[in-house]
Amino acid sequence: MTLRARLDALPRDTRDTLFLLAVVAWVIAPHASHLPWWTLGLALCLLVWRGLLAWRAQPLPGRWVMGALLLLAVGATWLTHHSLVGRDPGVTLVVLLLALKTLEMRARRDALVVFFLAFFTLLSHFFHSQSLPIAAALLIALLGLLTAVVNAHLPVGRPPLSASARIAAKLVLWGTPVMLVLFVLFPRMAPLWGLPGDDLAGRSGLSPDMTVGEVARLALDDSVALRVRFDAPQPPRSALYFRGPVLSVFDGRQWREAPRFNPDTWEADEQTAQLQVNGPAISYEATLEPHRRRWLLTLDAAETAPELPGQRARMTPQLQWLSQRPVTDVLRYRAQSHVDFQHGPLQARPSLAAYTVLPDGSDPRTVALAAQMRTNLGTAQRAGDAAAANAALVEAALARLRTGGYRYTLEPGVIAAHTADDFWFDSKQGFCEHIASAFVVLMRALDIPARIVTGYQGGEVNPVDGYWTVRNSDAHAWAEVWLAGRGWVRVDPTTAVAPGRTSELQRLAPPRGAFGQAMDSVIAPGLVQQLRAAWEAMNNGWNQWVLNYTQTRQSDLLRQLGLSSPSWQTLLQWLAGLAGVAALAVCAWLWRARRAPADxxxxxxxxxxxxxxxxxxxxxxxxxxxxxxxxxxxxxxxxxxxxxxxxxxxxxxxxxxxxxxxxxxxxxxxxxxxxxxxxxxxxxxxxxx
Incomplete structure (x- = not known):
C-alpha cells in the first residue's frame, strides 16, 4: 500500500492531527535563524512524538511527564537567556509551549488552544524580520491554520481538507478588503513600545574599525545595503560616494574612528565640518537596510540634515550624518547633496596633527620611501610653497600606484605585520582597504594629514523600478588628505590601480566553481539577472509601500485621494463611516439570504x-x-x-x-x-x- 493510500485510510482524528502538526511545524520553521538550536530540536522531537502517537493510536503522556517536560523547557530557557522576560526568552517559551500543548490535544477545546498559540507564534516572527519572504511564508501558515480551524468546526462525517482549504481561502479573500482599508486609513503613529536591539554589531558591510583584510571578505556579499532614487539630475557614476564611518586612529594594523560627541546625550561638538558647497543640489530618496548603527549613508556631501521620520540627524566633524537612534528597521529618508564641495579648515591647525600620527616602529620601509620622496621634491620645499609640495607628493604617490605594477584583487594573500610595507614593496596587490591604508600611511609619513573614509561607491540601476541598488559588495574605502587652502580633499587610490572600479563600476568577483559553471549552461546569465532585478524591485516595493508606510506617506496618499487635511480625527471619522456602510451591507445581505432558500x-x-x-x-x-x-x-x-x-x-x-x-x-x-x-x-x- 502506498503512503497516499495509507493516509487516505487513516481515521479522521489521526488525519486532522497530522495535518495540524505539519502546519505547526511550518509556523515554527522561520524561527530557525533566531532561536537556540536546542529549542528547535526539542520542538521538532515533541511534534514527531505526537505524530507517532496519533499514527499508532496510542495514549497521550500523563500529567507527570508533561510537568517534567515543562520544567525542562523553562529551565533550559533560563540557562540560555538568563531570563524569562524579553523578546528572545519569550519567543523561546511560546514555541516550546506550542509544541508541548500538542501533546494534550484530547478534545476540540485543546485544539482551539493550539490554534490560538500558533497564531500568536505567527505574529512573533515580525519581531525579527518583516521581509517579503517571511510575509509570504506566514501567509501560507495562516492559510494552513485557517484550514485546520475550519476543519475542526466540521464535526460530522469526513470532509476533505481541500474543501476546508477553499473555505479558508474565501475567508482570507473576504478579509483582504477590510485589511487594506485599515492599513491605508488607520492613523499612523509612533509605536507605543520599543524592543531594543540585542546585537549592535554592524551588518551592513561597515564597522567603526577596519582591520586590513576584512572588507575583502565582505566584497563577496551581494545583499542589498541601500536603495536610492534620484530626482533629476542624476550624478555621474564616478561621483557615487556614499559616506560612512571615517577612520583616523591607527595602531599599525587596525583603523578606528576618532572619539566624538556622545550620541546618547547628543551633546554639541566643539568642531564643525566647515562644509562649503557649490552648484545645484542633488535630491534623492534613500532606503537604508537595518544595520543596527546610527550611520545614515548620504551621498558626499549633504549640507542639510536628511529628513527622518520621528527623529533628527546630526553631522559629525568628519562630515558623517548620524541618526538619533540605531537603524533597526528599514529606514527611508530624503536628502540633498552636492558633489562639488569643500570642507575642513583651510589653514593649518593644531588639531590636524592627530592625522599625521603613526605608531612607533610601524612600516619602516614606507617611512623611508616618504623621506626619499621628500628629498626628490626638495626644490619646491626650498621655494617655501608647502601647499604645492604636498599636492605634488600626493600626485607622486598616485603615479607610483599607476606605474608600479600594483594590482587590484580579492585575494591579496597573507599580509605581513607591517601592512603598508607589504603592499608598497612585497605583494603589490590588494583590495580597496589595503590600497587606502597603505596610501594614508605613506601620506602621514610625508607629514600630510590623512584619514580613511569607508562607505559605498557605485551601485547599479534596477531596470524594473529605476532605483539604484547599492550592495554590500560595493563597500569601499578611500582616503582624504588635507591641503592648505583646499581643506580635506578626497583621493581614491584604488582608482589609480584600477580605473574601472569607479568610472565603469567594475566589480571583482570570486572565481566560479564547477556548480556555477554548470548552471550557466542550463540558465542563461541574462535571465538570472532579469529575475534578480524583478525580485529586488518587488522587495523594494514591499519596503516602500508596506514597511515604510509612514504618517507622511499616508498623508501624501490621502491628499492624492482628495482629502485636503487628513488628520487622525478625519481618518477615524472615515473609518467609522466605512464601518457603518459595511454593517448596512452585511444586514442587507443577511436579509436577502433569509428570503433565499438556505439549501x-x-x-x-x-x-x-x-x-x-x-x-x-x-x-x-x-x-x-x-x-x-x-x-x-x-x-x-x-x-x-x-x-x-x-x-x-x-x-x-x-x-x-x-x-x-x-x-x-x-x-x-x-x-x-x-x-x-x-x-x-x-x-x-x-x-x-
Whole structure:
C-alpha cells in the first residue's frame, strides 16, 4: 500500500492531527535563524512524538511527564537567556509551549488552544524580520491554520481538507478588503513600545574599525545595503560616494574612528565640518537596510540634515550624518547633496596633527620611501610653497600606484605585520582597504594629514523600478588628505590601480566553481539577472509601500485621494463611516439570504426554474426537476435534451438511493458548474414540429 493510500485510510482524528502538526511545524520553521538550536530540536522531537502517537493510536503522556517536560523547557530557557522576560526568552517559551500543548490535544477545546498559540507564534516572527519572504511564508501558515480551524468546526462525517482549504481561502479573500482599508486609513503613529536591539554589531558591510583584510571578505556579499532614487539630475557614476564611518586612529594594523560627541546625550561638538558647497543640489530618496548603527549613508556631501521620520540627524566633524537612534528597521529618508564641495579648515591647525600620527616602529620601509620622496621634491620645499609640495607628493604617490605594477584583487594573500610595507614593496596587490591604508600611511609619513573614509561607491540601476541598488559588495574605502587652502580633499587610490572600479563600476568577483559553471549552461546569465532585478524591485516595493508606510506617506496618499487635511480625527471619522456602510451591507445581505432558500440544491432548482420561465416555458411554482425536464422536452424537443438530462441528474443527486449504482449521483458543485455552461432557448421560439 502506498503512503497516499495509507493516509487516505487513516481515521479522521489521526488525519486532522497530522495535518495540524505539519502546519505547526511550518509556523515554527522561520524561527530557525533566531532561536537556540536546542529549542528547535526539542520542538521538532515533541511534534514527531505526537505524530507517532496519533499514527499508532496510542495514549497521550500523563500529567507527570508533561510537568517534567515543562520544567525542562523553562529551565533550559533560563540557562540560555538568563531570563524569562524579553523578546528572545519569550519567543523561546511560546514555541516550546506550542509544541508541548500538542501533546494534550484530547478534545476540540485543546485544539482551539493550539490554534490560538500558533497564531500568536505567527505574529512573533515580525519581531525579527518583516521581509517579503517571511510575509509570504506566514501567509501560507495562516492559510494552513485557517484550514485546520475550519476543519475542526466540521464535526460530522469526513470532509476533505481541500474543501476546508477553499473555505479558508474565501475567508482570507473576504478579509483582504477590510485589511487594506485599515492599513491605508488607520492613523499612523509612533509605536507605543520599543524592543531594543540585542546585537549592535554592524551588518551592513561597515564597522567603526577596519582591520586590513576584512572588507575583502565582505566584497563577496551581494545583499542589498541601500536603495536610492534620484530626482533629476542624476550624478555621474564616478561621483557615487556614499559616506560612512571615517577612520583616523591607527595602531599599525587596525583603523578606528576618532572619539566624538556622545550620541546618547547628543551633546554639541566643539568642531564643525566647515562644509562649503557649490552648484545645484542633488535630491534623492534613500532606503537604508537595518544595520543596527546610527550611520545614515548620504551621498558626499549633504549640507542639510536628511529628513527622518520621528527623529533628527546630526553631522559629525568628519562630515558623517548620524541618526538619533540605531537603524533597526528599514529606514527611508530624503536628502540633498552636492558633489562639488569643500570642507575642513583651510589653514593649518593644531588639531590636524592627530592625522599625521603613526605608531612607533610601524612600516619602516614606507617611512623611508616618504623621506626619499621628500628629498626628490626638495626644490619646491626650498621655494617655501608647502601647499604645492604636498599636492605634488600626493600626485607622486598616485603615479607610483599607476606605474608600479600594483594590482587590484580579492585575494591579496597573507599580509605581513607591517601592512603598508607589504603592499608598497612585497605583494603589490590588494583590495580597496589595503590600497587606502597603505596610501594614508605613506601620506602621514610625508607629514600630510590623512584619514580613511569607508562607505559605498557605485551601485547599479534596477531596470524594473529605476532605483539604484547599492550592495554590500560595493563597500569601499578611500582616503582624504588635507591641503592648505583646499581643506580635506578626497583621493581614491584604488582608482589609480584600477580605473574601472569607479568610472565603469567594475566589480571583482570570486572565481566560479564547477556548480556555477554548470548552471550557466542550463540558465542563461541574462535571465538570472532579469529575475534578480524583478525580485529586488518587488522587495523594494514591499519596503516602500508596506514597511515604510509612514504618517507622511499616508498623508501624501490621502491628499492624492482628495482629502485636503487628513488628520487622525478625519481618518477615524472615515473609518467609522466605512464601518457603518459595511454593517448596512452585511444586514442587507443577511436579509436577502433569509428570503433565499438556505439549501444549495433548492437554490440551484430555483435558478433553473427561473431560466426556463425566461425562455417562455410555463411552469408550476414548485415544479420538481423531472416535471421541468418533461415540459422542456415537449416545448423544444431535442434542443432541450442537454437541459432535460441535467435536470434529471439534479433530481438524482437529491433523491437517488445508495442502490442506484447505474447512475451515481453527482456532487452539487459539479452540477453548478454544468449549469453555467448550458445553452438555454430564447423566449418566443416556436415548438419544433
Amino acid at each position: 444549495g440544491w433548492q437554490r440551484l432548482r430555483r435558478q433553473a426554474h427561473a431560466r426556463l420561465q425566461q425562455a417562455g416555458l410555463t411552469l408550476p411554482a414548485h415544479a420538481p426537476p423531472r416535471t421541468m425536464a418533461s415540459l422542456a422536452s415537449a416545448q423544444w424537443g431535442d434542443d432541450a435534451a442537454a437541459i432535460a438530462d441535467w435536470l434529471l441528474r439534479l433530481e438524482r443527486q437529491r433523491y437517488a438511493g445508495p442502490a442506484a449504482d447505474a447512475h451515481p449521483a453527482q456532487h452539487l458543485s459539479e452540477l453548478r458548474r454544468e449549469f453555467k455552461s448550458l445553452t438555454w432557448p430564447r423566449a418566443g421560439r416556436p415548438q419544433d414540429p
